[in-house]
Amino acid sequence: MSTLLSPETLAGKMLFAIPKKGRLYEKCLELLAGADIQFKRAHRLDVALVQNHPMALVFLPAADIPRFVAEGNVDLGITGQDMVAEAGLSSELTEELELGFGKCALQVQVPESSSFKEPKDLVGKKVATSFDRLAGEYFSKLQSDEEKKTIIEYVGGSVEAACALGLADGIVDLVESGETMRACGLHPIATLLTSQAVLIRPTTPHERADTALTKLVTSRIRGVIAAARYVLVEYNVQKSTLDKALQITPGRRAPTVSPLDDQGWNAVSVMVLRKEVANVMDSLEEIGACDIFVVQLANCRI
Ligand SMILES: Nc1ncnc2c1ncn2[C@@H]1O[C@H](COP(=O)(O)OP(=O)(O)OP(=O)(O)O)[C@@H](O)[C@H]1O
Numbered sequence: 001m002s003t004l005l006s007p008e009t010l011a012g013k014m015l016f017a018i019p020k021k022g023r024l025y026e027k028c029l030e031l032l033a034g035a036d037i038q039f040k041r042a043h044r045l046d047v048a049l050v051q052n053h054p055m056a057l058v059f060l061p062a063a064d065i066p067r068f069v070a071e072g073n074v075d076l077g078i079t080g081q082d083m084v085a086e087a088g089l090s091s092e093l094t095e096e097l098e099l100g101f102g103k104c105a106l107q108v109q110v111p112e113s114s115s116f117k118e119p120k121d122l123v124g125k126k127v128a129t130s131f132d133r134l135a136g137e138y139f140s141k142l143q144s145d146e147e148k149k150t151i152i153e154y155v156g157g158s159v160e161a162a163c164a165l166g167l168a169d170g171i172v173d174l175v176e177s178g179e180t181m182r183a184c185g186l187h188p189i190a191t192l193l194t195s196q197a198v199l200i201r202p203t204t205p206h207e208r209a210d211t212a213l214t215k216l217v218t219s220r221i222r223g224v225i226a227a228a229r230y231v232l233v234e235y236n237v238q239k240s241t242l243d244k245a246l247q248i249t250p251g252r253r254a255p256t257v258s259p260l261d262d263q264g265w266n267a268v269s270v271m272v273l274r275k276e277v278a279n280v281m282d283s284l285e286e287i288g289a290c291d292i293f294v295v296q297l298a299n300c301r302i
C-alpha cells in the first residue's frame with residue numbers, strides 16, 4: 001500500500017509548506033480557505049493532498065520551512081521572518097509577500113532585578129535562546145577580541161524560564177504582548193529584529209516546479225491579504241466639495257466617481273485601508289459627504 005507521504009504520491013504535485021502547529025497554524029488555515037485551497041488533513045498526517053489543484057500541503061515545523069524552501073524541496077512556504085533570518089538562507093529564498101499576522105519582535109531580555117542595562121553588559125555572560133545563530137552573531141559584534149565571549153545556550157522553548165532556573169543571565173526570545181516576559185520578571189533591553197509571517201519561494205525554482213500554479217496560489221493569497229487590509233467606501237458628495245473629498249479618499253489608483261441623478265451630486269466608490277476607515281468617515285462627514293457606506297471585501301485582486 002502506498003502512503004501519502006511518499007515520492008510516488010507527491011510526484012507532479014506543487015508542494016506548499018505550512019507550519020504544522022503553533023502561532024501561525026490557525027491563520028494559515030484561514031488563508032488557505034480564503035484562497036479556496038481545499039484539503040482534508042488526516043489525523044497525525046503531515047501531508048494533505050489538495051482536492052481542487054494538483055498540489056499537496058506539507059505540514060512542517062516553522063523553523064524548518066526556510067531550509068525546505070531554499071533547497072527547492074517545496075515550491076512555496078509560510079513561516080516567520082524571524083525563522084528566515086535564523087536560517088541564514090536569505091539569498092536562496094525570495095520573500096514573496098508579507099502576510100500581516102504573526103507579528104512579534106526578537107528581543108534581548110534580562111531579569112528586572114538584574115543590573116544589566118544594555119546588551120553590552122551581557123558580554124562574557126550566558127544568554128539562552130532558540131535563535132542561537134542570530135544571538136551568536138549579535139553578541140559577537142558587541143564583544144572585542146580581548147573580552148570573554150558571551151556563551152549562547154540553545155534551548156528549544158520556554159526560553160523565559162532560563163534566568164529563573166539559573167541557566168542564563170539573559171535571554172533572546174520573541175515578544176508580542178509582553179505578557180510572558182513580564183510574568184517571568186524580565187524586561188527588554190534591545191530588539192534584534194521585528195517579524196511577521198511571510199510567503200516564501202525558492203529564489204531558483206526547482207526544475208519540477210509548476211510555476212504557473214505557484215503564481216496562481218501566490219496571487220490568490222495576495223488577494224486574501226489585500227481584502228483583509230482594505231474596505232470599499234461608498235458615499236455621495238456635492239460636486240463643489242468633490243476635490244476635498246478626493247483628497248481624503250485618493251484610493252489606491254484612483255476613486256470611481258459617477259454622476260448621481262440628483263444634479264450637483266456625485267457618487268464615489270473607493271478603497272480605503274481598514275485601519276484608517278473610521279478617521280476617513282469622520283473627515284468625509286465634516287466636509288458634508290453623506291450616505292457613507294463601508295463594504296467588507298471577501299476577496300479581491302488588486
Ligand atoms: N507571541 C507571538 N505572537 C505572534 N507571533 C509569534 C509569537 N510567537 C511566535 N510567533 C511567530 O510564530 C512562529 C512560530 O512560533 P511558535 O512559538 O508557534 O513555534 P512552533 O514552531 O510552534 O514551536 P514550539 O511550539 O515548539 O515553540 C515564530 O517563528 C514567529 O514568527
Ligand SMILES: O=P(O)(O)OC[C@H]1O[C@H](OP(=O)(O)OP(=O)(O)O)[C@H](O)[C@@H]1O
Nearest residue numbers: 023157158174175176177178179180181
Ligand atoms: O509576548 P507574548 O504575547 O507573551 O508572546 C511571547 C511568547 O510567545 C512565544 O512562545 P509560545 O507561546 O508560542 O510558546 P513557546 O515558548 O513554546 O515557543 C514566544 O516564544 C514567547 O514565549
